[in-house]
Amino acid sequence: MKLSLIIPLFLMYSTHLQAQEESRRLHDAHDIYKEKAFTHRRFKHADMVPVLNALSQPMSVSQVGESLEKRAIYQVKAGTGTTNVLLWSQMHGDEATATMALFDIFNFLSGKNDGFDELRQAILSKTTLYCLPMLNPDGAERFQRRTATDIDMNRDALRLQTPEGTLLKHMQQTLKPLVGFNLHDQNPRYSVGKTGKQAVVSFLATAYDEERNINDIRQRSMQLIVGMNRVLQQFIPGQVARYDDEFEPRAFGDNIQKWGTTLILIESGGYKGDSEKMTIRRLNFVAILSALKAIADGSYKQESNGDYQAIPENGRALFDVLIRNATVLRQGKQVRVDVGINYNEVNDKDAKTFQYKSIIDDIGDLSTFHGLEEIDATGLTLVPARLYPETLESASDLDKLDVPALRRDGVVLFKVRQKLTDSFPTQAVHLLTEGELPGKPLQLEQIPTFLLMKGKEIKYQFVNGFWKDSKEGVTNGVIE
Numbered sequence: 001m002k003l004s005l006i007i008p009l010f011l012m013y014s015t016h017l018q019a020q021e022e023s024r025r026l027h028d029a030h031d032i033y034k035e036k037a038f039t040h041r042r043f044k045h046a047d048m049v050p051v052l053n054a055l056s057q058p059m060s061v062s063q064v065g066e067s068l069e070k071r072a073i074y075q076v077k078a079g080t081g082t083t084n085v086l087l088w089s090q091m092h093g094d095e096a097t098a099t100m101a102l103f104d105i106f107n108f109l110s111g112k113n114d115g116f117d118e119l120r121q122a123i124l125s126k127t128t129l130y131c132l133p134m135l136n137p138d139g140a141e142r143f144q145r146r147t148a149t150d151i152d153m154n155r156d157a158l159r160l161q162t163p164e165g166t167l168l169k170h171m172q173q174t175l176k177p178l179v180g181f182n183l184h185d186q187n188p189r190y191s192v193g194k195t196g197k198q199a200v201v202s203f204l205a206t207a208y209d210e211e212r213n214i215n216d217i218r219q220r221s222m223q224l225i226v227g228m229n230r231v232l233q234q235f236i237p238g239q240v241a242r243y244d245d246e247f248e249p250r251a252f253g254d255n256i257q258k259w260g261t262t263l264i265l266i267e268s269g270g271y272k273g274d275s276e277k278m279t280i281r282r283l284n285f286v287a288i289l290s291a292l293k294a295i296a297d298g299s300y301k302q303e304s305n306g307d308y309q310a311i312p313e314n315g316r317a318l319f320d321v322l323i324r325n326a327t328v329l330r331q332g333k334q335v336r337v338d339v340g341i342n343y344n345e346v347n348d349k350d351a352k353t354f355q356y357k358s359i360i361d362d363i364g365d366l367s368t369f370h371g372l373e374e375i376d377a378t379g380l381t382l383v384p385a386r387l388y389p390e391t392l393e394s395a396s397d398l399d400k401l402d403v404p405a406l407r408r409d410g411v412v413l414f415k416v417r418q419k420l421t422d423s424f425p426t427q428a429v430h431l432l433t434e435g436e437l438p439g440k441p442l443q444l445e446q447i448p449t450f451l452l453m454k455g456k457e458i459k460y461q462f463v464n465g466f467w468k469d470s471k472e473g474v475t476n477g478v479i480e
Helices: 003-033 045-053 097-109 117-126 137-142 163-175 216-233 252-258 278-297 305-309 395-400 403-408
Strands: 060-066 072-078 083-089 127-132 179-185 201-204 240-242 262-268 318-330 333-347 354-364 370-376 381-384 411-416 430-433 450-454 457-462
Touching: 003 097, 003 216, 003 278, 045 072, 045 137, 060 163, 072 097, 072 163, 083 097, 083 163, 083 278, 097 117, 097 179, 097 262, 097 278, 117 127, 117 278, 127 163, 127 278, 163 252, 179 252, 179 278, 201 216, 201 278, 216 240, 216 252, 216 262, 216 278, 216 305, 252 262, 262 278, 318 354, 395 411, 403 411
Parallel strands: 083 127, 083 179, 179 262, 201 240, 318 370, 318 381, 411 430
Antiparallel strands: 060 072, 072 127, 201 262, 318 333, 333 354, 381 450, 450 457
16 A cells, blocks of 8 residues: 555554544543533523523523523634534423533633643633533423424424514524534434434434435535444444434524534434433543534535445334244134333333333334343243232222232222322222223223233233333332
């Protein structure tokens, strides 16, 4: 190989090694910068404002707009460089992972003498960052996707019927940033292709036209994503995916790319055992800072579009729970089925906490799917859970019963005479309003409460899709 080729390859390899090492140090140091005010995803605008007000140099905070319900939308600005970068989070109100990560980054940028001064100086001297944390504060108040207008802001780039979307376009049009980061959360059941591995983080270099052409602006998206993917593979090997790039003419991401700003979509998916997404928060912190460094020093220009295309696409091959090879009786005949169960979060009244209400999402041959948790039910028969013979006056009457003993016998269904509210029971039981009949097991969209038996022995007892006592402190009791 000619020396003229060897030297650039060596320099590229050396740059990659340095980026890997720096990202490992950032990952390990994250707890130092982690904003302590945010311990869960369901924080509100009022929780965020004092944290904003406490920010110090090099950050400056200003109000740049307000939501339909008159909540202030703030900009955090940092840096003095000639390259403008725009970052926004929570344009969907229930997608808060990157908002937490942005505040961690603000804390990082205000640090010093911690071994990262060179990185910090490179970012702050070469770029000017404009950050819009919690772009949809009304949605965050309800912990819902849409704005108070019931419009999905990410489909409002053309009509601009939301004040929040109008603000975002104004920011892009006036700042003309070189790069924009569109920060989201995605369904935690996305897989990396058909591998069965959960897509912890997904990226997209959005298309700007129906033909999905690649110009310099979109190519920069791909190159920056390649670098972020390489960094994250150290921590979540095989668990990074990319979105399908079909053009969506109403979406902000596609249009911002079309309007001349390189657009990077980052989607925070799921990480097993981490419903509050603190692990993915750390990964956002690392990935975004590594990308900002690459923008500052131009190192992304060494990356290949082909490496972007090699990232597997998101798949839909996951259930929260997959029961394989269960036997059910249908008209006296034994039938072998797989059962796919998904957990759905239901906000409590204040939208600060949640409970799970699960469903049977699919039944049949699910051999091409995977579960985040799987049970091999070969030799087991799926039968209805057992119903307590008496009707209770209210859910509080459960306190008079030996519920653990009843549960051991498979009795987990209880009828209650008084009309049930949305207050979930604290025990792992399934409550029914008087007059309701417990559903036959294995109907689509049904709450998965049933038994898996081996002869007369209960091997698994499912209540609301759970067979363990609790999931991260959230009860699996349910009402129907």
